Amino acid sequence: MITTEQLYQHYLNHPVISTDTRKIAPGSLFFALKGDKFDANTFSEQAVAAGAAYAVIDNPAYQLNDRCIVVADVLIALQDLARHHRRQLTIPVIGLTGTNGKTTTKELINAVVSQQFNTLATQGNLNNHIGVPLTVLSINASHQMAVIEMGANHVKEIELLSSIAQPTHGLITNVGKAHLEGFGSIEGVKIAKGELYDFLATSGGVAFINSNNPLLMEMYGKRKFATPAIFYGDAIEDLISGEITENAPLLSLEWTNNTSGESHAVKTQLTGAYNLDNILAAISLGVYFKLSAAQVNAGIKGYQPKNNRSQIVRTQNNTLICDYYNANPSSMIVAIENVGKITADKKVLILGDMFEMGAEAASEHTAVMQKALETAVDERIFIGQEFSKAPQLLKSGTFQGTATTYATTDEAIEGLRSHNINGATILIKGSRGMAMERLVELF
Incomplete structure (x- = not known):
């Protein structure tokens, strides 16, 4: 053989x-x-x-x-072939994982470092036990850097993928509630995502860490890294710090290179205050690899979100935030919070069920519904079997605006055809299986 x-x-x-x-x-x-x-x-x-x-x-x-x-x-x-090929390479390989924002952060990093380096990045979301080997085997002699996304829904998957991609640099975007059927709990998620830190710690790799994230800082503190980590966030001790200056709904921000003390402003094509962390991660990698501020800003400004992740679609009547590639409790909460923060005359939430919640499905959907009711918006529309099980919250009458539930996407489409919404900023978010993209034509 x-x-x-x-x-x-x-x-x-x-x-x-x-x-x-x-x-x-x-x-x-x-x-x-x-x-x-x-x-x-x-x-x-x-x-x-x-x-x-x-x-x-x-x-x-x-x-x-x-x-x-x-x-x-x-x-x-x-x-094994991909692992063997990786051993022949001497280029920097940036590996990243996390509960939310993996693909957006990967694309942002690629947009930035590609301003100077011939970079290969994971295509789409080919981030599993098949996609990562295929990505590694796509690296050829012309490439100067690689950005590899790694996903998981069970413990030990990131360990396997790290052994194949063998990242020299890496980051975890965040740790939240997703794939709880496979991970069992948030502790299981921390163990699974932390396998990237484990690899970097033992291999001498460089970890990039969001200093504002207490879970990531806790996970970092429990490991002994041979190479000092690089931090980004809002502290002057970080390599990069930054803040949002406009969210209407596209983000503008100011970031500072705390080594040089120089600050820079950049407008993005992204929405969502939660994307600040993803943008700062990409900026920190650009600065670390000695790109100029102009190159970094060109990468950030030039990135156009797609694949229904924090994607702005302007129709004749409304501004849509299309974020229905997938959904979990963590991403739902920050997406709802963002709608509460954006500058808009009228705001609408359209939320679909979250899948793979296991025994936590009822409590997590109730928590998301509660968050939606507490957020200052004009209208809330909940779609799916799980959201339909929690109507008691809607009877409280303590929230402003209106709230409606539909058991299925088909029922929602039928009900919304005669319900005109105009002049609104509308968040459409739900798990992939809910097919929330079918609602877009209604607005």
Whole structure:
């Protein structure tokens, strides 16, 4: 059976990886991964016929010719190949994880450091046990830096992904309530995300830490880092400090390089006060890697959010904050708080159910609904089975404005068709499975 080193020689000759027979790159290596409902071993012949140089399989029954390479386990072979490739690289690799803001922070960091370095960054949200190896294997000799996002819904996943990406620099955006079915509790989340700090501490890597976040500071304090950490926040002791100067709803901020004492202003295309931390993280990395303030600001100013993460959409009648890529209690609370802070004549919250809450579903949806009722907005619309179970809060009558619940997105669409909302700033947020994007056309 072929070794990782032997497989690596094939990779050097064919440095493009394919995992989908519908998107075979000519001359690529096809890895026959298994899914819940398919076994790609059965597609090996099709992959080769479509132009793959070799098909990597783990079922000898499908070894039809010498262009089929048999390994013990295709997924492990892919991960081992990526790990081996990473060991050959000498460039800085920035790894990041966190409950919220991973992808936005990754994109902001990429936008900044790309002003000076040829940078490869995780595409989309390919941040799991398959996506991270594919990202690492996309790094070639032209790249001067890499930014790799790592996600997890179980303990030990970040440990695995760190062993593959082997970041030289890293950060945790935050630690909050998400994937509680897998993590079990907020303590489980801290352990899981902290696996990145564990890797950096033992490998001599540099951690970038939000000094305003008490959980992150606690996690940092429990580990002995061989290399001093870099801090960002609002203290003059931090490398970078900053504050929001406008939120209407796009953010403007002023940031200070506390080493030089110089302050700089920048306008962004992002909404959400919670994004200040993500922006400062990107600025701190830019300053750390010796980019000029002009380069840093160009990266921040030029970043245009997409994929329905803190994305502003202006329609003929309203300003929409489209933030429905996903949702959990932590991101819901800060999104609601942000709407309370923004400058707008009329404000509306449209909130959909949060998934993967496990036994905490009822209490967490109640807490989010309570937060929405306490926030000064004109109208609140709750959508989903879980939100519909907590109507007793709506009967209190102690909140200003109005509140409505719908059991499903379909019911909400039907009800809102005849409910005109004009001249408002509207937050639309919910878990991906709620398909909240279907509501956009109504406003």
